[in-house]
Amino acid sequence: MENKNNKVQKIIDFLSNYLQGKEKPLRLALIAFFSRGHLLIEDLPGLGKTTLAIGIAKSLGLTFGRIQCTSDLLPTDITGLSIYNKTTGEFEFHPGPIFNNIVLCDEINRATPKTQSALLEAMGEKQVTIEGKTYKLPRLFSIIATQNPVEQFGTFPLPESQLDRFMMKISIGYPSNEAEREILKIGSKREELYYIEPIMTKEDAEEIQISIEKDVYVSEKVLDYIMAIINKTRRNGYITAGLSTRGALTLMTTAKTNAYFHGRNFVIPEDIKELIEFTVPHRVIFKEEYESLDKREIIKSLIEEIPTPA
Amino acid sequence: MKVVDLKSIKIIHIVKVFTYAIGVISFLSIARYISFVYSGLFLLIFSISVYFEYKNRFFIPRWIINLFSLGIVAYTIYRINTDELVIQLVEALLIIFAVKFLEEKKTRDYMQIYTLSLFLLAGLGLLSLDIVFSVYLIIVVIMLSLSSVLLTFYSQDPEMELDFRTILKIIFKSLYIPCVAIPLTVVMFVILPRTQYPILNFLNRPDKAKTGFTESVRLGAVSNIQEDASIIMRVHMERIRDEDLYWRGIVLDYFDGISWKSSKKQYLNQNQPVIVPGASVKQVIYLEPYENRYIFGLDKPVFISLKGIKRLEDLSYVMPSPIERRLRYEVLSVMSHVFYEHDIDKTLYLQVPENISERIRQLAKILASGNDILNNIQAVYNFFNDGSFRYSLKNLPVSRTPLEDFLFKNKYGNCEYFASAFAVILRLAGIPSRLVGGYRGGYYNDVGKYYLVPQKNAHVWVEAYINGKGWMRFDPTPVAYETFGLGKKKDIILQIRLIMDTINFYWYAFVINYNLDRQLSIAFAITQGIKRPHLKLDIKNLAFIKYVAIFLSVLILSFFSIKAFMRRQDKERYMLWQFYRRLNKYGYKKRASQGLEEFVSIIKDENLKEKAREFVVAFEESFYRDKKLSRMDIKRLKRIIKAI
Numbered sequence: 001m002e003n004k005n006n007k008v009q010k011i012i013d014f015l016s017n018y019l020q021g022k023e024k025p026l027r028l029a030l031i032a033f034f035s036r037g038h039l040l041i042e043d044l045p046g047l048g049k050t051t052l053a054i055g056i057a058k059s060l061g062l063t064f065g066r067i068q069c070t071s072d073l074l075p076t077d078i079t080g081l082s083i084y085n086k087t088t089g090e091f092e093f094h095p096g097p098i099f100n101n102i103v104l105c106d107e108i109n110r111a112t113p114k115t116q117s118a119l120l121e122a123m124g125e126k127q128v129t130i131e132g133k134t135y136k137l138p139r140l141f142s143i144i145a146t147q148n149p150v151e152q153f154g155t156f157p158l159p160e161s162q163l164d165r166f167m168m169k170i171s172i173g174y175p176s177n178e179a180e181r182e183i184l185k186i187g188s189k190r191e192e193l194y195y196i197e198p199i200m201t202k203e204d205a206e207e208i209q210i211s212i213e214k215d216v217y218v219s220e221k222v223l224d225y226i227m228a229i230i231n232k233t234r235r236n237g238y239i240t241a242g243l244s245t246r247g248a249l250t251l252m253t254t255a256k257t258n259a260y261f262h263g264r265n266f267v268i269p270e271d272i273k274e275l276i277e278f279t280v281p282h283r284v285i286f287k288e289e290y291e292s293l294d295k296r297e298i299i300k301s302l303i304e305e306i307p308t309p310a
Numbered sequence: 311m312k313v314v315d316l317k318s319i320k321i322i323h324i325v326k327v328f329t330y331a332i333g334v335i336s337f338l339s340i341a342r343y344i345s346f347v348y349s350g351l352f353l354l355i356f357s358i359s360v361y362f363e364y365k366n367r368f369f370i371p372r373w374i375i376n377l378f379s380l381g382i383v384a385y386t387i388y389r390i391n392t393d394e395l396v397i398q399l400v401e402a403l404l405i406i407f408a409v410k411f412l413e414e415k416k417t418r419d420y421m422q423i424y425t426l427s428l429f430l431l432a433g434l435g436l437l438s439l440d441i442v443f444s445v446y447l448i449i450v451v452i453m454l455s456l457s458s459v460l461l462t463f464y465s466q467d468p469e470m471e472l473d474f475r476t477i478l479k480i481i482f483k484s485l486y487i488p489c490v491a492i493p494l495t496v497v498m499f500v501i502l503p504r505t506q507y508p509i510l511n512f513l514n515r516p517d518k519a520k521t522g523f524t525e526s527v528r529l530g531a532v533s534n535i536q537e538d539a540s541i542i543m544r545v546h547m548e549r550i551r552d553e554d555l556y557w558r559g560i561v562l563d564y565f566d567g568i569s570w571k572s573s574k575k576q577y578l579n580q581n582q583p584v585i586v587p588g589a590s591v592k593q594v595i596y597l598e599p600y601e602n603r604y605i606f607g608l609d610k611p612v613f614i615s616l617k618g619i620k621r622l623e624d625l626s627y628v629m630p631s632p633i634e635r636r637l638r639y640e641v642l643s644v645m646s647h648v649f650y651e652h653d654i655d656k657t658l659y660l661q662v663p664e665n666i667s668e669r670i671r672q673l674a675k676i677l678a679s680g681n682d683i684l685n686n687i688q689a690v691y692n693f694f695n696d697g698s699f700r701y702s703l704k705n706l707p708v709s710r711t712p713l714e715d716f717l718f719k720n721k722y723g724n725c726e727y728f729a730s731a732f733a734v735i736l737r738l739a740g741i742p743s744r745l746v747g748g749y750r751g752g753y754y755n756d757v758g759k760y761y762l763v764p765q766k767n768a769h770v771w772v773e774a775y776i777n778g779k780g781w782m783r784f785d786p787t788p789v790a791y792e793t794f795g796l797g798k799k800k801d802i803i804l805q806i807r808l809i810m811d812t813i814n815f816y817w818y819a820f821v822i823n824y825n826l827d828r829q830l831s832i833a834f835a836i837t838q839g840i841k842r843p844h845l846k847l848d849i850k851n852l853a854f855i856k857y858v859a860i861f862l863s864v865l866i867l868s869f870f871s872i873k874a875f876m877r878r879q880d881k882e883r884y885m886l887w888q889f890y891r892r893l894n895k896y897g898y899k900k901r902a903s904q905g906l907e908e909f910v911s912i913i914k915d916e917n918l919k920e921k922a923r924e925f926v927v928a929f930e931e932s933f934y935r936d937k938k939l940s941r942m943d944i945k946r947l948k949r950i951i952k953a954i
Contacts, residue, residue: 219936266934270905307902310886310933 008034008208008261011199015055018189018196021179022048025172028278029056029144031261033102034209035253037167038123038143040108040282045148047172050104051190053144057102060205061198062140065100069111071154075118079128079135093130098122101138101202105145109155116162119143123165140205160241160285167250168275169282208260216256217266221309225269226251228306229276233284238298241285250279269308276303318471321464328457329423330360332450333411336427339446340400343437348401352408359411370412379406380870387863400433417465424454452488459484525602527562527726527745527770528569529712537703538765542749543606544815545761546594549754554645556609556771556783557763559748560602561624565734567663568712570745577620588646596815597637603629606748607641609783610649615640624744625649649773650780659742659775662734667714671738678739683776687784690735694728694786701725701789725787729770732786742775746783758812881939882929885947889925892954906930918954925950 011030016023025041029052032039041049050066057064067078080096097103098119105119122128126137145166147158163169175183226248234242243251255271262271281295290298333356341349386402407426413419431450435443459480463470472480543557562570593608605627607614614627616639621627677693678686702722707715713734716727729745736743750769752761771785890900896918900909906926913919928947932939939947 217935219934221936222934264930266930268905268907268930268934270907273905273908304901304903308905310906310929 007200007204011056011059014196014199015059018055018193019048019051020182021175022052022172025052025170026055027261028168028170028275029053031254031257031275032167033060033142034205034212034260035167035250035257036142036209037250037253038145038165040163040166040169041144041146041172042149042169043146043171043173047174049144049146049172050106051188051193052172053102053104054190054193056144057100058193058196059199060101061201062101062205063138065097065103067097067103067105069105069107069109069115071110071112071156073111073115075115076130078115078118079122079130082131093133093135095135096128098128099135099137101140101142103141103143105143107148108145109147109157111156113156116156116158119145120162120165140202140209160283163282164244164246166282167254168278170278212257212260213253215265216259218252218256219266219309222255222267222269222272223252225306225309226255226272229272229303232302232306233280233299236302238286238290238302239284240287243280243283247280247283250283251276254279269310273303276300318473319477321460321470321472321477322468324477325420325457325460325464326363328453328460329415329420330363330411332424332427332453332457333407335446335449335453336407336430337404339434339442339450340404340430340437343397343434344401344404348404352404355405355408356411359408362412372413375409375413376870378409380867382406382409383863383866387859396433396436400430400437403429403433417461420457420461424458427454448488451491452485455487455491456481456484459487524747524768525560525604526569526571527730527747529716529726529730540598540765541762541811542598542600542765542767543763544596544758544811545608545752545763546596546759546815547591547608547761548759549756550591550608550645552751554608555751555761556746556769556785557606557749557752558609558611558746559604559606559626560746561622561626561773562745562747562770563624563658564661565663565730567665568710570730572626573658575622575624577622587648587650588644590642590644593641593643595637595639595641597633597639599633599635599637601632603632605629605633605637605639608643608645609746609748610646611641611643613642623651647783648780651775652780654742654775656742659744660737660740662737666734666738667711669714669718670734673717674735674738677735678741683741686739687736687741687774687776687782690732690739691784691786693735694732695788699723699728699788701728701787725770725789728787729772729785732784733772733774736772736774744773744781746771746773750785753808755808755812755815757809758815760815762808762811881944882933885929885939885944885951888951889922889929889954892951893922921950921954925954 008030012023012027015026019026029039033056041052043049053066054064056062067073076096078096078098080094080099082091082093084090085092108116108119111119118128122137123143126141128135128137148155174180229251230243230248233239251272252267254275255267258271258275259265259267277296277300280299284299286293286295286298337349337352337356382402382405386398389398403426407423407430410419410423410426415423427450431447434446463472463480545557560572562572564571564573590612591608595606597606605614605616605619607627610625611627612625614621616627616629616637618630619627619639620630674690677690680686680689698721700722701724703724705720706723706727707720709715712727713731716723717731733743733745747768747770749763749767750771751767752763754761769785769787771783771787773781773783775781893900893913896913896915898909898913900906906929907923910919910922910926913922925947928943928950931937932943
C-alpha cells in the first residue's frame with residue numbers, strides 16, 4: 001500500500017515539472033482516473049487542459065486519444081467505423097479515437113446532441129455499438145472533457161443527465177504569477193511530454209484501481225456521513241433536484257481514492273469534504289433564483305451544517 | 311495433513327475438565343444448605359452448559375447472561391432477610407456461578423468462575439464451621455491452583471497442545487503451591503479469628519503495668535501506670551447519664567494487706583430472678599478478647615445472654631474459660647445504686663488483715679463515730695474527697711505497707727488505693743463492704759449509638775452493705791468524670807479514630823457477627839418459631855441492614871449500568887471528549903462539521919499540532935475502521951492525550 005502510494009505521489013511530483021502551478025487539477029484528474037471516472041474541465045482555452053491529459057496518459061504508460069468537437073462532428077468520428085477492404089472483400093473495423101485509455105474531448109458542448117449521446121454510451125457502458133456490433137473499450141478508460149464557459153453561441157449545453165456521468169467537474173484556473181513567468185521564460189514543455197518515460201505501467205495503474213476498490217475501508221460512520229450529505233442535498237431551500245444514487249456512489253469512490261492518495265486504507269470525512277465542491281455542484285439542479293450564485297459556495301455551506309462522525 | 315500425536319492433549323480441554331469439576335465440587339459443598347429449587351436450577355443450567363460445551367459451539371450472548379445475573383442480584387436483594395442472609399447470598403452466588411458456565415469462556419471468564427467458587431467456599435465457611443469445610447477447602451484450593459497454572463498456558467496460546475507427560479509434570483510442579491499454602495491457611499484459620507492482636511505481639515510485650523482489668527487488685531507493686539487506650543468493649547445502647555456508667559466486672563472481697571482477691575462463691579441459677587428496683591436498660595456488648603473470664607455489664611446486670619455463663623451471688627458473671635475471641639452478648643441491667651441481698655456472710659465482708667496498722671484503726675474510729683451508718687459512710691467518703699487526697703497514676707508508693715503510706719504519707723494514688731482504703735476503713739467501722747472492679751464511663755459514639763470503653767477506663771469502686779437496704783455503690787476516687795473520656799472532643803485525630811471505629815463496629819456487628827455458630831442457631835431458632843424474649847433482633851438493626859442492602863444494590867446496579875453504557879464504543883467517545891477538552895484549554899474548539907484532521911490543521915502551534923495529529927491518526931486508525939479500541943489502544947491514546 002505504502003509502496004504504491006509512493007508511486008502516485010511520484011507521478012504528481014514528476015508531472016508538476018511539466019504542469020507548472022497545476023498540482024491541484026492534476027491531483028483531481030488522477031483521483032477521477034483512479035476512481036474509474038470521467039472528468040469535466042470547464043475553463044477558458046489555453047490554460048493547459050491538453051497538457052494535463054497528455055501528461056497523465058504518458059506518465060501512466062497509457063494511450064492517448066483526442067477528439068476536437070465541432071457541430072459537424074459525427075458519432076462515427078468518435079467511435080470509428082467499418083470500411084470495405086477490397087483485397088479481403090470484407091468490412092474492416094477502424095477504431096476511432098475513443099479506443100484509447102485517456103481520451104481528451106475538447107469543447108464537448110460544441111458537438112451535436114447525437115454525437116454527445118454516442119460519447120455518453122461510451123462513458124457509461126465502456127463499450128461502443130457500431131452497425132449492430134458491440135466493441136469493448138479498454139479496461140482503463142477515462143474521458144477528460146472540456147467545455148468553454150464563455151462562448152454560448154452555437155453550442156449545445158450538456159444536459160443534466162450527461163453531466164451526472166462526469167465524476168468531477170473542475171476548472172484549472174490561471175496559473176500563479178511565478179508559474180506563468182516560468183512558462184514564458186522556458187516555454188511550454190508540452191512537446192517534451194510526448195517523449196517522457198512512463199513512471200508506471202498500465203498493469204500498475206490497474207492494480208492501484210483494484211487496490212483502492214478492495215483495500216480502502218469505508219466505515220459505517222462514514223457511510224452515515226455520506227447519507228447525511230445526500231439527504232441534505234435533497235432537502236434544502238436551494239436545490240430542486242438533489243444527488244442521485246450515482247452521485248452518492250461517486251462521493252464514496254472518490255473519497256476512497258482520496259484516502260488512498262493520503263496513504264490511508266480507510267476513509268475519513270475530510271476525504272469527502274475536500275472533493276465536495278468538485279463532485280456535487282454539477283449534479284444537482286439549483287432553484288432558478290440561486291442559479292446566479294456561486295454553486296460551489298452553496299454546496300460548501302450546506303456541508304458545513306452536517307456534523308462529522310467524530 | 312498434519313500428523314496428530316495421539317498422546318498430546320489440548321490444554322484447554324484439561325482446563326475445562328478442571329473448571330467443571332470445580333463447579334461440581336462447589337455445588338456439592340453447599341448443596342445441603344440451600345433450598346432444592348436452587349439446587350435444581352443450578353443442576354439444570356450446569357448440565358445445559360456441559361451440553362453446549364460437548365455438543366456444539368453455541369454459547370449464550372454475554373449481555374443476556376449479565377442481565378440474568380443482575381436479575382438474580384435484584385431478586386436476592388428483594389427477598390433479603392437477616393435470618394437467612396448467608397444462605398440467600400450463597401444461593402444467589404450459586405446461580406450466578408452456574409450462569410457463568412453458559413458463557414463463551416475466555417481466560418478472564420475462567421478466572422471469574424474460580425473467584426466465584428472461592429466466594430461459595432467462603433459462604434460454606436459461614437454456614438458450617440465443622441471439618442467438612444476444611445475438606446472442601448483443601449480440594450478446591452488444590453484444583454484452583456492447578457487449573458490456574460494450566461490457564462496461564464492457555465492464555466499464552468489457546469491452541470496449545472502438550473503431551474501427557476509434560477502435563478503431569480506441570481501438575482506436579484503446581485501442586486507445590488497448595489502444599490505450602492494449605493498448612494499456612496489452616497494455621498491462619500485457627501489463630502486469626504481468635505485474636506485481635508497481631509500474633510507475634512507477645513515477643514515485645516511491655517513489662518510495664520498498664521491500666522486495665524485484673525483479677526486482683528494489688529497495691530504498692532508498681533509506681534507508674536501507663537494508660538492503655540485500646541478498646542476493651544463497645545456497648546450498643548441508648549445514651550444514659552454519665553454518673554450511671556459503671557461497668558461491673560469482678561467483686562473482690564478478701565484483702566490481705568496488699569492485694570484484694572475474690573473468694574470462692576456460689577454460682578446462682580441465672581433464671582432465678584434478682585430483685586433490683588429501677589429502670590432497666592438493655593445493652594448489646596461486643597467484648598474484645600482479654601486474659602480473664604469475667605463478663606462485663608452495666609451496673610447492675612441482671613441477665614446476660616451467653617452460653618455457659620455463670621452468675622455469682624455477688625452479681626458478677628464469669629465464663630468457664632478466658633475470653634479468647636470477640637464476644638457478642640446481650641445484657642439486661644437495672645440502673646440502681648442499690649442491690650438488695652437480705653442475708654450476707656458478714657464475717658467475709660468484715661474481714662481485715664490481722665496485721666493492719668493501728669493508725670488506720672484509729673482513723674476508722676474517728677471517721678465512723680456516729681450511729682447512723684449512712685452518715686458514717688458519708689464521713690469516710692468526705693475524708694477522701696475534701697481535697698487532701700489527689701488522684702495520680704505516677705510515683706505510686708512502692709512499699710510493703712501501701713495502704714498506710716497512701717493514707718498518711720503520700721496522700722495520692724489511683725482508684726485502687728482509694729477504693730481499698732475506703733473499704734478497709736468501712737470494714738474497720740463494722741460496715742460490710744467489698745470492692746467492685748470493672749470500667750467507668752466511656753465515650754458515646756452518636757453515629758453508631760454505642761459506648762466505646764477503652765482499657766484505661768478500668769476502675770475499682772466500693773459497695774457497702776446497709777441493713778435493710780442492701781449493697782450500695784460508693785466511688786471514693788476523687789476524679790472528674792472527664793478523666794474517663796477519650797480526650798478533647800475537638801481533637802481531629804480522635805474524630806477520625808471514632809469514625810474508623812464506627813466502621814469497625816458495623817463490620818463486627820454485621821459481617822463478622824462474633825460468634826457465628828450462635829448467630830445461626832438464633833436464626834434457626836427464630837425460623838422454627840421459638841422466640842426468646844431477650845434475643846429478638848432489634849427492628850432498627852434490621853432496617854439498617856435493609857437500607858445498606860438497598861444502597862449497595864443501587865451502587866452495584868449503577869456501576870454495572872455505567873459500565874455497560876461505557877462499552878468500548880463509548881470509550882471512543884470518552885477519549886474524544888477528553889481530547890477536545892484538552893485542546894479547548896488551548897482555545898481550539900472543534901466545530902461539529904469539522905473533521906478531526908481538518909480541526910487539527912488549524913492549530914498554529916507546531917508542537918501542539920504534532921501531538922494532536924498523533925492522537926488523531928491513532929484514533930482514526932480504529933475509529934474509521936469500525937474497530938473496537940483495544941486495551942493497548944486506549945492506553946496509548948490516554949498517553950498521547952496526557953502529553954497534549
